[in-house]
Amino acid sequence: MVRxxxxxxxxxxxxxxxxxxxxxxxxxxxxxxxxxxxxxxxxSAHPAAPGAAPQAAAVSAEIAHVSxxxxxxxxxxxxxxxDPVWTPQVLQVxxxxxxxxxxxxxxxxxxxxxxxxxxxxxxxxxxxxxxVAHDVTMDHKSxxxxxxxxxxxxxxxxxxxxxxxxxxxxxPGGAFTPYSRKLAASHGMRPLGWNVDSKDFERPGTSAVxxxxxxxxxxxxxxxxxxxxxxxxxxxxxxREVLPWLKAQGYSxxxxxx
Numbered sequence: 001m002v003r004x005x006x007x008x009x010x011x012x013x014x015x016x017x018x019x020x021x022x023x024x025x026x027x028x029x030x031x032x033x034x035x036x037x038x039x040x041x042x043x044s045a046h047p048a049a050p051g052a053a054p055q056a057a058a059v060s061a062e063i064a065h066v067s068x069x070x071x072x073x074x075x076x077x078x079x080x081x082x083d084p085v086w087t088p089q090v091l092q093v094x095x096x097x098x099x100x101x102x103x104x105x106x107x108x109x110x111x112x113x114x115x116x117x118x119x120x121x122x123x124x125x126x127x128x129x130x131x132v133a134h135d136v137t138m139d140h141k142s143x144x145x146x147x148x149x150x151x152x153x154x155x156x157x158x159x160x161x162x163x164x165x166x167x168x169x170x171x172p173g174g175a176f177t178p179y180s181r182k183l184a185a186s187h188g189m190r191p192l193g194w195n196v197d198s199k200d201f202e203r204p205g206t207s208a209v210x211x212x213x214x215x216x217x218x219x220x221x222x223x224x225x226x227x228x229x230x231x232x233x234x235x236x237x238x239x240r241e242v243l244p245w246l247k248a249q250g251y252s253x254x255x256x257x258x
Contacts, residue, residue, distance in 0.1 A: 061182045063193040064168070064222075065256070066220070068254045069252050073251070074252070074253050075101075076094070076100075076243075077101065078102070081113075082110060082113045083229075086228060086233075087116050087119075090232070090235070090239065093240055093243070096240075101125050102192070103127060105157050106131065107154075108132065121161050121164045129166040130153065131150060132149045134172045135172055136173030138175050138177075138180070139171070139175035150180060151187070167190065170193075176191060190256065195216075196217060198212050203234050205234065209234055209242075222256060
């Protein structure tokens with residue numbers, strides 16, 4: 001999602017994660033350049049799991065936007081969950097239309113709802129690392145902090161899934177740095193941007209969300225929606241309109257390139 005400040009929901013997530021952060025940074029000192037291009041962009045250890053690709057030692061550190069389905073492919077991406085109210089409803093809509101998606105999960109949310117993480121994987125969708133605290137200023141933080149945010153979330157999501165690792169890394173608010181991109185890629189997570197921000201997070205009304213997608217789909221195939229962070233009823237309703245419309249335009253649904 002685009003950068004925004006003062007989100008109470010994320011403040012609570014960040015506060016809950018402070019203990020993890022302090023321990024991780026102390027224990028381990030062990031994403032394109034920091035600039036406008038990065039900030040506007042937005043492996044499975046279990047080979048039998050649907051939607052998972054074989055574990056890769058490393059992938060490209062370039063921010064992915066295109067679809068593995070080619071020029072007529074669409075990547076639906078769902079951020080900030082899983083959420084016990086909205087994620088099941090999003091999954092239901094995706095199932096109804098036979099659509100695969102990439103779920104960009106916040107570490108503590110995945111840890112709190114492992115049943116939902118496993119449901120996402122079982123339905124053939126892919127996992128994406130969206131950090132521990134959803135800190136949209138992490139590109140201004142130390143490398144140790146960036147490492148903790150990425151690697152702790154990777155561990156939380158993988159444990160919650162039962163061993164299926166995230167295949168992508170999406171920096172909160174597009175706050176990539178060269179370091180975070182390379183770190184994620186070295187752990188098999190392709191940095192993931194977006195081409196169309198549906199603006200559903202702002203809850204502008206279902207019709208506005210749908211109109212944004214229709215107006216901006218020419219920008220590229222990767223569309224950003226949300227399944228957490230507040231009332232996502234507009235997102236669920238918008239998906240029911242957007243998905244059949246995209247199919248009617250001749251698009252098919254896949255995953256971001258790896």
